Amino acid sequence: MSDNLATSDNLLEAKDISKNFGGIVAVQKVDFVIPRRSIISLIGPNGAGKTTFFNLVTGIYAPSTGQIVFDGKPLGSLKPHEVTQRGIARTFQNIRLFSNMTALENVMVGEHSRLKAGLFGAVFRPPRVVGEEKTARQKALDLLAFVGLGGKGDEFAKNLSYGDQRRLEIARALGTDPKLLLLDEPTAGMNPNESANLTKLVERLRTDLGLTVLLIEHDMKVVMEVSDRITVLNFGRKIAEGQPEDIRANTEVIEAYLGKEYAKTVAEDKGKI
Amino acid sequence: MNSLPVQVVLLIVWLGLGAYGTYMLLQKGYRVNNLKILAYYVAPVVAILYLIINQIQSIDTAWPANLPGSLINIALGIILLIVSPALVIAAFLLPGQKGLDAPARALQRDAFVRMRTRVLLIGAIFLALVLPLLALSLFKTAAPAELRYDGVISVIINGLFSGALFALIALGYTLVYGIVELINFAHGDVFMMGSLVGFTVITILLGAQSGRPVKADTSIFMVIIAIILALIISMAFCGLLNYLINRIAYKRLRNAPRLAPLISAIGVSFILQNIGLYLISSAPKGYPVLFPNSTRVANTDLVSDIIGNTDSLITIPVTGILVIVGVGILLIGLSYLINRTKIGKAMRAVAQNREAAALMGISIERTISFAFIIGGALAGAAGVIYGVYQVQGTVRYDLGFQNGLFAFTAAVLGGIGNVNGAVLGGLFIGLIYSLSQSSFFGLSASYVDLSIWAPVAVFGVLVLVMIFRPTGILGENVQEKV
């Protein structure tokens, strides 16, 4: 990156972010930093505000207070498509593929904002547009191969297996040429084997493509394996942040998940051992 | 255009009030949506345009004189008369918002929404009551008939009468929408069928002829019995009709994309219209004149006596009583049904959350059918009352189309899915329709010229509401949704 402003170590900095729906506070005064080329996990019990945080970053909601700075520039109140154009892509907790389009088309829709053909170009197809389509198609095929869906480009998205749909969502998000990729529970509903494969894929997103990844995940095995750092939300507040080992030992986190009483017994058990 | 200076003064006063209210609100820390401010300041633009158009009009007689008149009436009526007082009242009543944190602000916002509903109601009452008095002091008897305060009262009363009927039809849209989220496009045509059934019953029972006074020897008692019977039969028929429409045309499409039942509804609407066309043929008929001897209830008026004007312009047709009594009883009955009975509770539950209601053992399909039956019955009653009240041209195959759309506009204006909203919206649409025809603001002398623009006014309101506030006046009030 030649841009001086953008060479700060952090790709995304969220300062003092709050979001409330009516009287309900979904996210409260969260500070959050994502360094470049890191894999950060966001965990927390149900309703902790994790998905809301995703929606704030991707512009689906505007934060009630606070500011999100991405790649050196504030996101302000950009619309979702503008956020995507800036380089943030996401997957959805409940898979939201274009189910009646083929896998290949799904990925090519992902490339939408990186293509230029307008009305005139689409109708008259000058050589520039033909070339653009050709490279877009090739890139989509490469991305499908990258996530392990090589050869399945012509399947309709809804006919893919559940695990493949999750992968296709990632491929589609990669089609937008992101700098930051937000994955909302990528292993939800997968068996341990599939989860393990997906964990490897997440690692490869960083090693092969140089991406930064923010992950919401409930499968602790995955979280502990891939994360550089874990942030824990509870009732919209950040209650802990740190290395996987620290989080595992953090009593407040255990309390949040299991309640105070149980946390005490856990602590006692540890004392016994 | 002798009243022009008065209008300008009025305009400036209202605008000043509105600006003052906005300023106060901003001072108290509220963020007023830019779009709303823009919508608000459309009013002065319209006013200036109006002045320009007036100038053109005096030069070029070919200019369509009625268009600007209609436009300014609506703009003044809605934007100025409601928005300005509402802003000022809100500015005084709402607590300051500075220095509060996000959740407290959100709670206040909810309170604000409730407050706004009340303020809007106050605005409506203001429109109905204060306006004529204001007009009285301004115009006295010097103005031509259409500009006189009692003429205005007449316009408002008639507006409220037709508004009550729009409300009845709007309820059918809103009940169904609240429960199945379907715009029952055929509802207006059910209303048409109701009018037709009532017409048949009344003419057969009284042996009367379309558009003519009833036979001289028909007693008032017989007429009332005939009306009641017509109401009952028409309500039963239309309830059944709406039930069958639901069963045949919508039930299978419950899980289809939203467009499918809407298109099906348009189809049903066409079919009903054509059935109407077979039955009545294309020439409109009218109900028999049921009370040939008394067209006015009252010709006296206290205010006019005070200023020494004995010739009051207030005319209330005697059939207006039917509108008040009939609509009143139906609304009270509906309110009882929704709030006090088991099936009403089921309806509210299904409207709130269909899945949860089903889990609680409520039969969804039965509840939906019930909503269709109630909506149909109300439309049937509206058809008969409308026929008796309006008399002329009330039995025609396309009666349902425009009136249905007006009623739908009313439902949307009030907040679709909201029962109180439908009634409020109906009254508003009646007023808008009536005021956009009237020459209160002295913009056009000819009633006929203006009345052709009234549909444009109502559809314009529809488009504007959809653009600026698709949830309607009471739309956010989820608790009171069906």
Next chain:
Amino acid sequence: MAQVKVNPATTSGAPKSPRPFNRADLERNKIILWVVLAVIFLVLPFIGKPVLELFGPTVFSSTASAVNSTLLFVLLALGLNIVVGYAGLLDLGYAAFFAIGAYTMGFLTARGSPLYDTFHTNFWVALPISFLMAALFGVLLGAPTLGLRGDYLAIVTLGFGEIVPITINNLTKVTGGDTGLSGLEQPSFFGYQFTASSLEGWYLVTLIVVFFSIFMIRRLVNSRIGRAWMAMREDEIAAAAMGINLVRTKLLAFGLGASFAGFAGAIFANSLGSANPSQFKFDVSVLILAMIILGGMGNLWGVIAGAVALAMSDRYIIPFLTEQVRHVADGIQLTTSVVNGTRVTEANPIKDILTNVGTNSRLLIFGVILVTMMLLRPEGLFPNSRRKMELRTAPADDPQALITTDPLTQADEFRSINYNPSDVTDQSGNNDGDKNIKA
């Protein structure tokens, strides 16, 4: 699809792709097919005229005018199909844009137009202006309303569709009111003077426009824009998250659809030599909608077939049939008798019913088509494969049902690190948030 030689560059992941891009053979075959088709259609009136005139002096002209209006309806259906079929926006006031096209043409070329003395022009100049005017109105109406939910949008467009003809009807001084504008100056083309009766000429003009439209739509659908429309129709939130500007994409569809109607309206008005507000009422909007539903929304050929079928039945078959019914009705003799010196004609209910059915059945037929199509075959007679899937399957209002979590395995996973197993999906409170996307 025929066997096709595939460029190796595109095969790496896809053995049989539905998107033929650089396949020379197929393209060549297609071009030949298109040329043959075009030639057939172009020479059709010149072969048809002598043939049809064998059957009677008016057969050709009545057939040809039905064909011409069918072509215009094909154009209209193609335009509405962009809006409803591809972009998924239900437009119930489409006839308004048709009216705007027709009246723009009227203002610019009619002798009765108030503009005539100061400014008038010929057909060829007025045509693009009409089309731009309709597109402009489409964008003006679309820009503030396209954020609305599907059925709300339908109602706004319906309201607009009502306002336009009423306004035209009421502005008597400008538009001639309900008598309309007449005396539109018709064009000449290298010495060929078009008139209201030069049916072949209008046929060719419309045909060329239709051919170009088909070409354009086919290319659009298989492009970046077409993919965006399709994605948006399937899932707006996901489409926005993929960088698609929803408002702009919808507006493009809406404006493009409106401009088709503007084109059709301009040709329509000029070929008749007049424009009248009653030609653009709600039933026209619904007729066009019925065409694309009947044929199969989103499928180009289906839509054309639907338009041809309905327009021909509207202009040719239904009038013919009802004419026959009326003939029968007219044949019934009424019995008359003389009572008290005056002739009294007895009412004959059968005659009345037949006359009525013979005169007023148009709405019923379209209504029945709409309802039965929705109930039995919502995807149309010639469905687009994707649309079929969308319409046949319930919308995914419960995507959670797809998640086949096995609680036991999950429990094991979690137990290993001491966490609560019940916490699998984070949906409470967040889920409905997803639905109301920020404007």
